[in-house]
Amino acid sequence: MDSTAAVTAGGGADASRRSTRAAGSRLARIRPLIPVGVLILLCIGITLVSPHFATVGNFRRIGISAAIPMVLACGMTFVILLGSIDLSTEGTVAVAAVAFSLLVKNMVNGQNFGLYALPLPVALGSLLGFVNGWVHVRLRIPSLIASLGVGFAGIGIATVVLSGITVRIDDMTVRGIALNRFLDVPFSTWTAIVCVLIAWLVQTYTRLGRWSYVIGGGEDIAKLSGVPVGRVRIGIYTLAGFFYGIGGILCVAQFGQSQALIAQGYLFNVITSVVVGGTALTGGEGGILNTVVGVLLVTVLGNGMILVGVPPYVQQGVQGLLIIVAVALSIDRTRARLVK
Amino acid sequence: MSKLFTGATSRRTLLKATGGLIGAAALPMPFIRRANAADVTLAISLRSLTNPYHADFAKGGQAFGKSVEVLVTEGNSEKGVADVRALLAKSNGNLVLCIDPNDSPDARVIVEDVAKAGGQVVTIWNKPNDLHPWDFGNHYVAHISFDGVQYGKLMGDTLFKAMGDTGGFVGLGGIFSNVPAIERKAGMEQAVAGTGGKVKLLDFQVANWTAPEAFKITQAWVTRFSDDIKGIWAANDEMAIGAIEALRAEGLNGKIPVTGIDGTPPAVSAVKSGEMVGTVDWDPMWIGGMGISLGYNTRIGKIDIEKEPKSHREFYGTGVPVTKANIDSFMEAKKAGEKLDFNDFWGRVQGQIRYM
Numbered sequence: 190m191d192s193t194a195a196v197t198a199g200g201g202a203d204a205s206r207r208s209t210r211a212a213g214s215r216l217a218r219i220r221p222l223i224p225v226g227v228l229i230l231l232c233i234g235i236t237l238v239s240p241h242f243a244t245v246g247n248f249r250r251i252g253i254s255a256a257i258p259m260v261l262a263c264g265m266t267f268v269i270l271l272g273s274i275d276l277s278t279e280g281t282v283a284v285a286a287v288a289f290s291l292l293v294k295n296m297v298n299g300q301n302f303g304l305y306a307l308p309l310p311v312a313l314g315s316l317l318g319f320v321n322g323w324v325h326v327r328l329r330i331p332s333l334i335a336s337l338g339v340g341f342a343g344i345g346i347a348t349v350v351l352s353g354i355t356v357r358i359d360d361m362t363v364r365g366i367a368l369n370r371f372l373d374v375p376f377s378t379w380t381a382i383v384c385v386l387i388a389w390l391v392q393t394y395t396r397l398g399r400w401s402y403v404i405g406g407g408e409d410i411a412k413l414s415g416v417p418v419g420r421v422r423i424g425i426y427t428l429a430g431f432f433y434g435i436g437g438i439l440c441v442a443q444f445g446q447s448q449a450l451i452a453q454g455y456l457f458n459v460i461t462s463v464v465v466g467g468t469a470l471t472g473g474e475g476g477i478l479n480t481v482v483g484v485l486l487v488t489v490l491g492n493g494m495i496l497v498g499v500p501p502y503v504q505q506g507v508q509g510l511l512i513i514v515a516v517a518l519s520i521d522r523t524r525a526r527l528v529k
Numbered sequence: 530m531s532k533l534f535t536g537a538t539s540r541r542t543l544l545k546a547t548g549g550l551i552g553a554a555a556l557p558m559p560f561i562r563r564a565n566a567a568d569v570t571l572a573i574s575l576r577s578l579t580n581p582y583h584a585d586f587a588k589g590g591q592a593f594g595k596s597v598e599v600l601v602t603e604g605n606s607e608k609g610v611a612d613v614r615a616l617l618a619k620s621n622g623n624l625v626l627c628i629d630p631n632d633s634p635d636a637r638v639i640v641e642d643v644a645k646a647g648g649q650v651v652t653i654w655n656k657p658n659d660l661h662p663w664d665f666g667n668h669y670v671a672h673i674s675f676d677g678v679q680y681g682k683l684m685g686d687t688l689f690k691a692m693g694d695t696g697g698f699v700g701l702g703g704i705f706s707n708v709p710a711i712e713r714k715a716g717m718e719q720a721v722a723g724t725g726g727k728v729k730l731l732d733f734q735v736a737n738w739t740a741p742e743a744f745k746i747t748q749a750w751v752t753r754f755s756d757d758i759k760g761i762w763a764a765n766d767e768m769a770i771g772a773i774e775a776l777r778a779e780g781l782n783g784k785i786p787v788t789g790i791d792g793t794p795p796a797v798s799a800v801k802s803g804e805m806v807g808t809v810d811w812d813p814m815w816i817g818g819m820g821i822s823l824g825y826n827t828r829i830g831k832i833d834i835e836k837e838p839k840s841h842r843e844f845y846g847t848g849v850p851v852t853k854a855n856i857d858s859f860m861e862a863k864k865a866g867e868k869l870d871f872n873d874f875w876g877r878v879q880g881q882i883r884y885m
Binding site for chain 1: 577579580581583584585662665702705732733734735737739740742743744745746748749750751752755770771777778793794795798879
């Protein structure tokens, strides 16, 4: 009797476990598509309330709005794939933007290198990313603290260099990096598209990209399998810095000015976008295409709330809600043994 | 050295090196302190040096003519208070402080500390409404602020004039709970009421004082209202610039009038180019210099602050409206490096502060 009950109970538990696994796998198959679904639903919803939403002009504006976060998110995606975090974004962008703005025709000094100045901010961004990764890996400091420190240092450098002033750009060729159009789409959007392409190639075809998945999935196993974990980490942070450098250029071209706080507010926008797109903060899951969807979701939501006329004090609440819903839907938490 | 790049450098090595550097830097300190002890210490405390406003604020203090220490709170109230206490201890209360408190409640703690130690303090912008200079003898010298309502309204009027006093406009505000943001918006609303319904506020959004936020919001507005937007009112210049850049992406810059407040150099040049129709210059150099001057002259006895009327102890300073009409003379004056007279104590007093 007892044993039968035990067997039945055991069988029941087994069956139920099997059924959850089946349900889980069915969900697992459509899970990557959930953010896309949410995005489509959001677009339909906004269009129903505001007919202005689905117009060519507005899509172009969304493309412009999404460009800078998209470029920055290209870098952030890889870091988060590792299971790490990068809080240096705003500082790195500030250094790149300030350096760039001081080299092109501006209102503060007499430099005028024009487009020849382009490589420097990218190199500076990469360098800061390298320092970030080096401090994190070689000094064994958690990425949260290492990147926070590098970010503060970056804002500090920008502040010291400018001593608080704002640099206004006069050079319309440089402004053209963001403002000029090709096929009626502004260059800022094209830049973002090219960055996504680069990120996708790195993610798909290079060892750096593949190894970042391996490390994010299980660092110990990766190490035992001979993956040079430290070097990959430093490489990924350098790559992130590379994208932040491009982001700095875009900021200068788009806003026509630079100052130490030029990128203020982008950090959380970018982390939100990456996570909402379905890349897990625990690492190893997601990728650049998820991030594209995430950035579009956050941008469309911001755009849509103003079109629909959501009161400003409600908007932040809606954004917070979106993050929780998106993460709840798109990340498989049944496998997470620990939530901290 | 090669170990630094190849292996894992131990944190101990790094800490030791850092410790050594700090130790070396600290060596000359006793001499520096002795040199300063005889004289009154002048200090300015402000949020950060990352923005033009506070950078000029600090420069103004230094323009007063004596060496001025600059304390930076980095938006951290605790740090702000701790730094002031350290300076009070170091100077033995022989301190003149001009402070832009990080948050209103900080002002009370700092004023009480300075008064107890026997120093002089001038506060700028933020303080609790029930904290008054005349309750602290000559220790709490004065509080200087600017009337957000008056200048918010002035920019509203300037904008509507550029719109031909008719049509719809949109407004960009600062952070909701922030006093200048609330006051400036209230002033703008007064200006709207003054038109008797001819000018309509289409939408008001909060852009957290930043250009990128203002940029995104303005873009969405262009979609939502298209040709109905005849003007954009922004509560500060950063947001005004963000709005202009969004308009530029549509080829609308200079066609839709924009106003800001604060008088930052990019905004001033935008007024010059016709992309903005107005801003208000607070002259932060004057604020920093006058804050130190009032405190110092009270300390050396040149001003008997306790005999001054209340309107000289809690007062609004004067903002300078910058518009198409005076832009050339304004820019020339700035270029020439206007000579500020820090002995003209009450020349820019605009009356006693009112509480909403």
